[in-house]
Amino acid sequence: MAFKNYILVCAGTACESSKGVALYEALEKELKAQGVETEAQLVKTGCFGFCEQGPIVKILPDESFYVKVGPEHAKQIVAEHIIKGRQVKELLYDKNQASGTSSANIDFYQKQQRIVLRNCGVINPEYIDEYIARDGYAALEKVIFDMTPDQVIQELKDAGLRGRGGAGFPTGMKWSFTKDAPGDQKYVVCNADEGDPGAYMDRSTCEGDPHSVLEAMTIAGHTVGANQGFIYIRAEYPLAIERLENAIAQAREYGLLGENILGSDFSFDIELRLGAGAFVCGEETALLASIEGKRGMPIPRPPFPAVKGLWGKPTVINNVETWANIPMIILKGSKWFNSIGTETSKGTKVFALTGKINNSGLIEVPMGTTLREIIYDIGGGIKGGKKFKAAQTGGPSGGVITADYLDTPIDYESLMSIGSMMGSGGMIVMDEDDCMIDVTKFYLEFTVDESCGKCAPCRIGGRTNYNILDKISKGQGEMEDLDKLKELAQAMRKASLCGLGQTAPNPIMSTINYFEEEYLEHINDKKCRAGKCKDLMSYTIDAEKCIGCTACARVCPVGCISGEVKSPHIIDQEQCIKCGQCFEKCKFDAILKG
């Protein structure tokens, strides 16, 4: 049965938390109440990527793109758009452009190319038929019936696909190691443990297009000779877990998982394994230990999991985003894939764009897109018209990219060469109000908390470095602290057991490299130019500007502001807790920060 309209409601975690569920239910209710439930189909889709504007509702076929929609708008949408066919202008993304409202015309999508996110925001992830309609499981067909395992591996090698988990190891090569490793029991593992602060691409992919991961893992099973797959996902991603479980059940029902897939003699099944949300479990050996039911701690490599992995058996382990690329490469071929991207980095990369940016959201761009294009063309520039200071990529394992490198093409090698990394794809944009020491302290605190504690360089080195940073941020730093930081960072890099400890000092090295003058200011001048380090700043009142309105004194939680009405006020520095409320409240710019 065809419908006149399709109402696509974003049901990613971001939109769900911003009233998406209530919105869906309200629309459902209104369609019934206004007697048009047979004319429009409600579709829950994955993340549209444009989270800044969520919840998003897209109506097909005319592609109206409604943003910031709430349950209270449901009645109007049904009455106006579905029944009368009039767009609800005030909800449109671009209110001045009545006809050009399709997502194709929205600047946010202009420079994007969606391979991994091809189905996110397009299909209903809870309904396998919609995935199948979008050529779903056609790659699996091709692999089982028309290709040899060696051909599949060759195709991936020719495509130049590299792991999207961060390190960028060639995927085809990884698979061939497992295929050639001796052993009758082999495993396929999906790493969906996404722990980077500010990153959510894997979650969104699992929520918006779970079958693409299942199909790819099954393809790997056929290629390397495995009959069992595991998806390791953190327990704090309940919606992704629910969608994956639902997808697995539907695939089993259709015979796309289980015994004798599509009538062939190939059998493969997938189970979920929930992690407790430890950052170290994103490291592959720790992840495998966790699946085995042991404490998630890394072990030295080699042997690599490709040869000796889960329960000592050869195991292919890839990240969600890597998996989601695979069906498209098989279907469209290696030539198509490696025509996208740069010389050494092929295809696209998904970034979770967050921080001080106008259009924060989930984006997918061809490798080689510059940071400037991402921040200004897609991201719409810095919030509040402020100045771009740096972008942090690669999470705690990465570093910062400064304004001088805005035109660097984003690929594995370029990012490495400027001291950052692709990592899993979190991209946090910072403006002039961000203090680099404060940011570095934040990442160090994260890695110190998340260290498993097994090896001393990570456990002790991380904590010591954190303490030094803390000292600097409090204005107690000395010049030799800078050398200590660098020395310890080098030691951690060389001596830590796994990626967590080896990369934990990256934010330190990168910020010292590009923002050394800020470190020096903190140490020598006891000054924090961004006004973030509380101990190094104070609020004072400009007596000339203050008209004595008493607004600041009334809002001060510790009552440290005094003065007569209509005459200048004074802040008692001893008592001030630097909460900044007076600064926010003052309408006359009379409160000075610095």
Added chain:
Amino acid sequence: MAKMTLDELRSLRDSKKKEMTQRDGDKNAQIVIGMGTCGIAAGAKEAFDAFLDELEKHNVNDTRITQTGCMGLCFSEPTVEVAVPGMPRVIYGNVDPDVARRIVNEHIIGKSLVSDHIFDKPAQDIIDGGLNNHGI
């Protein structure tokens, strides 16, 4: 559904694909139906259904149907605007389900105008010049 064979998966994909093409943005021709109160009262919904049904029957995937508000021609409702690349953009009036089916067959598929229902026809020079010159 029970476990599928390869053929069953392929036929399921074909049938679902057809169902979903309605949702794809990649369309060449466009049918815009006036669905203001006047249009609906005059039977625009029935015309809409007929368009959908006829397009599906003939497996036409590259035509997008959209609705719009009142076009201002309430006296000739239901009014329908049809834009096919390489042909002049035409507004049809009094489009009942039968006329809708004729528009699909004659205009969309046959590439000839349904002359007796044209309400508003572009001037001759526009027709001669085609769409490219005039950006319509």
